[in-house]
Amino acid sequence: MNEAEIHEILSRLLLAGKLSGGVKLGEHRLADLFGVSRERIRKVLHRLGHERLLEIVKNRGAFTIEPDLREGRIVYEARRILESGMAAHLADNLTQAQVERLQQHVDAEAEALRRGDQATWQxxxxxxxxxxxEMTGNPIVQRQAHELISRTLMLVKRYETTAGxxxxxxxxxxxFRALAGRERGKAVKAMNSHLSLVETRLRPIACVAEGPSLEELVAAEIAARRAGDAAIPVAAA
Ligand SMILES: [Zn+2]
Incomplete structure (x- = not known):
């Protein structure tokens, strides 16, 4: 498996919010499971560390992070600061093609919700x-937004929400309407109030049960993939 695939699997499992925080990851075990060298695994883990999906402790290794609601407040505040700036910038700079792309996106969201397709809607x-x-076209903004949004996705998975x-x-x-109408002030206000509402919808779960380890989840994922590969010729026959 290549690094991009390993990164994709690990980030998805880490974002699923099922892991307890502060658990050290076994580089050896992960290298064995993916059938790659330890150096390769370490490289992927460092990338996940940069993306704040793991904590890298110098000379000790990689650890899972316990997302908590206190930290969540700071992350949502950071999102409001960054994304209201994005909204202001986009209201001034969106192209017609981008407006149409956004229109399609909000329509697809509404359609998924109407069908009751929770997974797609989320x-x-x-x-x-x-x-x-992405539409800001600024790689630094994109990277920061990716990090902050990923962190709130972990929180959302971890804590009950009043909606799906x-x-x-x-x-x-x-x-979208404010952006399409090039209404800067309105777009900023709409983004700020949206992110504030998102934050208030988070509810702590009474107790988080001890779940499986990341290594166990990886082993299950790889076994499922192998079973899937094996099933292809049978299904085709
Ligand atoms: Zn949103």
């Missing part, structure tokens, strides 16, 4: 924010 809700960051997704569909539409 994925699209998060993507809305990634898409706005914390992002309100109508709130995204309000942001």
């Amino acid at each position: 994925a699209l809700s998060a993507e809305f924010h990634f898409l706005l960051a 997704s914390t992002c309100g569909c109508e709130e995204h539409r309000a942001i």
Whole structure:
């Protein structure tokens, strides 16, 4: 498996929010599971550390992070500061093609919600924010937005929300309308109030049960993939 695939699997498992915090990851075990060298695994773990999905402690290794609500407040505040700036910038600079792309996106969100397709709706809700960051065309803004949004996604998975997704569909539409109308002040206000509402929808879960380790989840994922590969010729026959 190449580094990009390993990174994709590990980041997805880490973002699923099922892991306890402060658990050291076994580089040896992960290298064995993926069938790659320890150096390769270490490289991927460092990248995940930069993305704040893991904590890298010098001379000790990589550890899972316990996302907590106190930290969450700071992250949401940072998102408001960054994303309201993004909204202001986009209201002034969006191209017609980008407006159309956003229109399609909010329509797809509404459609997923109408169908009751929670999984797609949740994925699209998060993507809305990634898409706005991408549309700024600024790699630094994109990187910062990616880090902050990823951190709040971990929180959302970890803590109960009053809805299936914390992002309100109508709130995204309000942001979109302000952006499409080039209404800078309105776009900033809509983004700020949306992110404040998202934050208030987070509810702590009474107790987080001891879950499986990352290594166990990786082993299950790889076994499932192998079973999937094996199933292809049978299904084709
Ligand atoms: Zn949202």
